[in-house]
Amino acid sequence: MITLDYNNMMTEFVTNGIKEEALHALSNIAEKAVLNIEARRKKDLEFLELPYNQNDIINDILKYRDEMKHIETYVVLGIGGSALGTIALQNALNHPYYNELREEARCGLPKLYVIDNVDPEILASLLEIIDVDKSLFNVISKSGETIETMSQFKEIKKLLKNSENIVCTTDKENGSLIEIAKEEGYKCFYIPRNVGGRFSVLTPVSLLPLAFCGVDIKALLEGAALMDEQCKSTNISENPALAFAVLNYLSMKAGKNIIAMMPYANSLKYISDWFAQLWAESLGKKFDRNGNTVHVGSTPIKTLGVTDQHSMLQLFSEGPYDKIIVFIGSKKYRKEFADHSNLIQIEQAATQYALSTAERQNMTITLDEINEQSIGKLIHFFQIAVAYTAEFLNINAFDQPGVEETKKMTYALLHEKEEVLNRVKKKERYVI
């Protein structure tokens, strides 16, 4: 069970909160949002079908994992959607010090590193601590053209004697990566054509590395399927993703341009990072679907309870009324530590209470416990909620035109550096 408690979003609990009538007034649009998304399920929104249509893929993944049992280190080369889901779920579901466990304590499973930056210090440092010949490098890029990933890959390839140390996750037909993979005979897994990077956590993008690290990927998909069923209702008070979308839409319309994600569990820290990409890239848009300039999108921020009570809470409770806070809690923790065990839950309740008292809107998602099934539910909940929110905003949640300018300029700087740099004239007096 996952529950969404939005009492503290409502005007009965927080001054200037949402009125129940405002929810009712949106019920027609809400119904249409669900039907619109549902209608695209078998067409271009394949992420909705991922919980159901991957039996063969799961078998392939598990078979490949068993063949590769000898590898000691699993390295993901990927960035953005190719990295964030794996980081989030590995941290949620495995030991917090997984890579530092002795091999027996890790049950012989490989260490996992996700290299999601082109900082030369990171890759050079990684090579100091791993044995490349006992490592499996998983190159992940849907387009096969991601400059950061392909650049890392080009260098790693030179160090490897054996093509079995490489596995590619990419589009089945398009891009440089699949071409290289075919030429060199690399093992490949595929990202479905109709699943975008930030919606790909339930594809081999994350399923493959997680399976290598002992995560029960079937249970993950089962959880997602259960949430998918729960989100078929067109009724706001029955469909949690729909309620989340409506509440966020109304908050954005009321001028709240920040959404703070605040899990009260160290293991869920990186769920916020994954959510941030999903939310920001899907909803941060210049144009609506009619071509009107709208510049919408609330900014997701990542916080962690109780840690950030000592960092962000002062601003949350006394600063501008510009944000909503989304708590994520768990009824149970997987380990005990003396009378410490319920302090985190008490502090979560105290912070919810204090923020409401300070008239700050907040809502709470509660998991029964943190495991594959509940995490499958949680991520699918967010994926569906983002799709709905875009319906209310009348924007396309599935493109990212705003990153093109950086890509073009990167390309230009790489290839004709001097001339392009001249375009960026600066005033020296604005440099101290």
Place this chain on the structure above:
Amino acid sequence: MITLDYNNMMTEFVTNGIKEEALHALSNIAEKAVLNIEARRKKDLEFLELPYNQNDIINDILKYRDEMKHIETYVVLGIGGSALGTIALQNALNHPYYNELREEARCGLPKLYVIDNVDPEILASLLEIIDVDKSLFNVISKSGETIETMSQFKEIKKLLKNSENIVCTTDKENGSLIEIAKEEGYKCFYIPRNVGGRFSVLTPVSLLPLAFCGVDIKALLEGAALMDEQCKSTNISENPALAFAVLNYLSMKAGKNIIAMMPYANSLKYISDWFAQLWAESLGKKFDRNGNTVHVGSTPIKTLGVTDQHSMLQLFSEGPYDKIIVFIGSKKYRKEFADHSNLIQIEQAATQYALSTAERQNMTITLDEINEQSIGKLIHFFQIAVAYTAEFLNINAFDQPGVEETKKMTYALLHEKEEVLNRVKKKERYVI
């Protein structure tokens, strides 16, 4: 050298940017801000003196470190200001996989763990991977009353045979921690009375653990001293912290309520977390110094280049005009990785260009290289800039009244649970 380039904050480069006249118009207030802060240097703002007044303390720290050379693991028990500086500087200055290096590669230095949450899973998991009898537990709480830290400490104490495995960092006179320390004869280091938690990174709070991990803490303070000197000018175009404060003040006044920190170096990732606390707790305030209700404070968000180009850039370039972006770059990286090495710098330049083209204000802090001295400069730059910004806003940067309600409620829930819980009545229909 650290430079602050604010070309892209200005109207010559970004439509609706800041006019040069607006900077000039604030020159009197700016001068007063510097003089106000300077006047408090020898009184209540002792963080300004920390680069100069700690020779004896440094010697004590280094002597103690040499005595304790045999310890294998250094564990910080602390939260907020007692943890964030150490995490930030350890990541900035040591190997990215420090704890995973073999002992020889770590030159025999201890592993470092900072336990800044009361999640029972974290502490229980830590105990699975360390040998407590070969560990030094550094309990850090200025007030000596931090419930999270004291609760962790109470349990850890029970596991230890030897009082030499504990070192306390706290106020010299007040609070439970110094009392316990005196009773039990624990080694102690002190946090100066007039230095608040979020300004304590240059006290033994961080200097002690960093010294144990091989960081040159003298060079860190030398860097801070150099920045301190540079920030004595009352002229906006000479004092980088003053320029940063003015630019932020004008941006906030223009309705930009978000400040995104975006270092282009993995090693600087946690500088953003440390900055977030400093900024949010210092500037997120309900009242100004005349008692007027103001609800000010922009919200710091943590991003990382180039990684978050694949996560936040879409929103930054197409979403609302509600934020400024602060890049932090380095002219040199400490390791090379083939032709990869300058891709990160090219992408930084491309992103700055693309954001300016999209009319998004941004500025860039550039370090010559990342080392103890430059990091000392950088953190002191931010500390002074925050103090100045509060002067412009006419608020007290050095208190945090907004966290009291949570503390009171936590206490109430811990001690009279049922009755207090009844205060929080909920509507079941707002729970899905």
